[in-house]
Every structure is written in C-alpha cells, then in structure tokens.
Amino acid sequence: MKKIHIILLAALCIVAIGCKQAEKKTSMNYRPLGNTGLMVSEISIGCGGFEKIDSAASLEMMTMALDSGMNYIDLYDANPKTRSNIGYALQGRRDEMIIQGHIGCIFKDGQHCRTRDVEEAKQGFEDMLARLNTDHIEVGMIHIADSHEEWEELEGSPFLEYVFQLKKEGKIQHIGISSHNAEVALRAAKSGWIEVIMFSMNLAFDRLRGGAIPWEKGAMDNLQAGIDPVRVELYDYCATHNIAITVMKTLGGGGKLLDTKTSPLGVAYTPEQCIAYCLAKPCVSTCILGIDNLDELKADLHWLHATDEEKDYTTVSKQEQAKADGDCTYCNHCSPCSMGIPIAKVNELLDKAELEGLTPELQAQYDALPHHAGECTHCGACLSRCPFEVDIPSKMDKAKDVFGK
Ligand code: SF4
Numbered sequence: 001m002k003k004i005h006i007i008l009l010a011a012l013c014i015v016a017i018g019c020k021q022a023e024k025k026t027s028m029n030y031r032p033l034g035n036t037g038l039m040v041s042e043i044s045i046g047c048g049g050f051e052k053i054d055s056a057a058s059l060e061m062m063t064m065a066l067d068s069g070m071n072y073i074d075l076y077d078a079n080p081k082t083r084s085n086i087g088y089a090l091q092g093r094r095d096e097m098i099i100q101g102h103i104g105c106i107f108k109d110g111q112h113c114r115t116r117d118v119e120e121a122k123q124g125f126e127d128m129l130a131r132l133n134t135d136h137i138e139v140g141m142i143h144i145a146d147s148h149e150e151w152e153e154l155e156g157s158p159f160l161e162y163v164f165q166l167k168k169e170g171k172i173q174h175i176g177i178s179s180h181n182a183e184v185a186l187r188a189a190k191s192g193w194i195e196v197i198m199f200s201m202n203l204a205f206d207r208l209r210g211g212a213i214p215w216e217k218g219a220m221d222n223l224q225a226g227i228d229p230v231r232v233e234l235y236d237y238c239a240t241h242n243i244a245i246t247v248m249k250t251l252g253g254g255g256k257l258l259d260t261k262t263s264p265l266g267v268a269y270t271p272e273q274c275i276a277y278c279l280a281k282p283c284v285s286t287c288i289l290g291i292d293n294l295d296e297l298k299a300d301l302h303w304l305h306a307t308d309e310e311k312d313y314t315t316v317s318k319q320e321q322a323k324a325d326g327d328c329t330y331c332n333h334c335s336p337c338s339m340g341i342p343i344a345k346v347n348e349l350l351d352k353a354e355l356e357g358l359t360p361e362l363q364a365q366y367d368a369l370p371h372h373a374g375e376c377t378h379c380g381a382c383l384s385r386c387p388f389e390v391d392i393p394s395k396m397d398k399a400k401d402v403f404g405k
C-alpha cells in the first residue's frame, strides 16, 4: 500500500474513534497508557463486583460504564462466574474495552490462588480468553510480586518465558505487573520489559516508608508526613520513561478513605478527592475503581461532572492525623484459606451483623457459604497475606459466636 494511503487510513481511523466517543456524548478524559499507543479513560472499572451479580445485571453495569466513556477494565478475578459475566456483558462491544487481565491468578478449590506454575497459569489464562470470548487481551498483567524474593523468582523463570511467549503469539499485546511494594515496582519499571504497573496508590499509602507494603506489621502505624521518597522515585521514573501506572486501591482499599471511622488518616475524603490525588501524578493513566453495583458506578461517575472545588483534596489534609486500622476491606488477598473458608465473605457478613444486627437474610447468606468460620484451625496461613493486618483468626472466632457455626 502506498504511503499516502496508509496516512489516509490512519486519519480515517482517528476520525472514527473520535466519532465513537462523540456519539457517546461523554465528558470522560483519556490518557496515554504509557508507551503502548492506547488511550485509556482516566477512571476505569475493577472486576470484583461482577462476581456478586448475574449476567443481566453485568450487562447493565458494563453498558453504563461503556456509555459513560470507561474503556479500561482490570480483571484480576479468576472466578469463572466473574469472567463469564464480563464476557457476556462485552458481547458485541469487545473492541470498546481495553482488558488488563491477570496471568498467574487462578481459581482452585473455589478460591483465588497466585501461581507461578506454567501449566496452572496456562490453564487459567486460556480459561480467561474462552470466557471472555476473545482471542487476546491488551495487557497481560503478571499477578502480584510484592517482595524482592518474588521479583527475583520471576526473573528468568519458565513462567516469565510463558508470558513472553503469549506476547509473541499476540495473545497479550503488552506486559504489566501488579505490586503493592514501591521498591519492587521500581525494579519492575527499570527492567526494560514492563509497560504497565498496577500499583496501590492513595493519600494514605503514599505516606508509608522505604517500600513498605500496607500489611507489613506496624506499617500503617507508621505513616509519615509527606510522600515516601521511594514512591517519588517510582512515579518520576515511570513518568520520564513512559511506563503506565494503573492505580488500585484509589479509595484506600474497600473505600476506607471515605469514612472518618475507617480512614487511616483520621479524616474522610470524597471519591473525587481520592481520584484527583492520583491523577495529579503524570505517571498515572487510570484509576481503577472497585464497583459492586449500579449505584456505586453512578456515584463514581460523578467524577465526570465534579467541580474543581469538589476535587480539591488539600482542603481536608489539615485535619489529618495518622491513624492505623485493622479493618477488613474484603479484598480477598488472604485466600486461599487452608480450610476453604471464604474469609472475605465471612468478614463482610460479620461486619454487617455487628453494624445492623443479625437479620434472617444475613444468617441465610452465612448458612449458604461452603465453609464456616467455626472450621478455622488458627493455622495462621492467611495472616501474612492480609494487606490490612486483620486479626483473621479472631474474626473467625467472633463470626462463629455470632452465626453459631
Ligand atoms: S487461620 Fe483460619 S482462616 Fe486463616 S487460613 Fe487458617 S483456617 Fe483459614
């Protein structure tokens, strides 16, 4: 094809994309996803909510997200129901959504597991493609490397070879990694082969020090004034080298920053303030928001119409007091439980029962769980995986008392 034809074709594509956005009448802003050539909406959708709803509700939620201009989704969840719901909801609109899908997160014995076993990862990845009804995803996200050991274990491993192979075959277009540790994320950024980093960034976590991760013993008790120098280096390095950061835990993990009772800083922020804080950093491409239902999605979409005053996160910072917490955010990072207990769900039902009293509905939901808190052996296997230092065995004891098993 002659050069002039190629230029004309490219111009037509840009016009077509522009028309598509104009048709949606959205006021969403888009940012480059690092060096990938992709443009992504500045707020985007987390997948957790799709596990809790059916396919019809998934379609409704996805339609609203797409029609509002969201074009990026994180799919860490390997639960077949989540993947199938998202695949169903994207039918006919797959080309409008950029998928960041995790490699090395599988669903085993009813629970999420992180794996570096090639066969397990392969099965998990192929299952994701099949359920999404697609032959590729845009970003293949290596699921969680949170320690230096985990990063070193990855380098040169058969698992990494598999990831490179996926890129070569076009099954993933770009390679990313998720981490909660700024030092590890910085090593990943400097590797030369990572294009996207999913990183936990918010007003509270940025006050951790020395690459600490939020669930390290005492980390959240030791929040300092000002941003961690390691994080400053990470954010600067990513900005200058065009490595995209897609933000997780924008609202503090389970929305903790939104309530004075749960905010690690002792004061409540609004979603708009939390989002504005992250988007103020040039390295950030998008803030991924955990959305459980249409009402939450509508609330998050207020971002599109928020005033500068509503976005000003500095107004509350004067009242901040460092404050640790140990509440569950239902993030599921603690799984798998050695007894198969769905820890996050048990904690969620327990918190509701303690807040609102034990209703027959809560008891019925608890009874329907495959395993119950009373089966906890206090083995402690889950403790080191909890980002928020929750005393899980004590919570299990409490749940057993409240729900009777
Ligand atoms: S301490 Fe209890 S909840 Fe945690 S892994 Fe062991 S059995 Fe499961």
Ligand code: SF4
Pocket (backbone or CB within 6 Å): 327, 328, 329, 330, 331, 332, 333, 334, 335, 343, 344, 347, 385, 386, 387, 388, 389, 390, 392
């Ligand atoms: S106990 Fe910890 S890891 Fe488990 S769901 Fe709660 S906050 Fe997440």
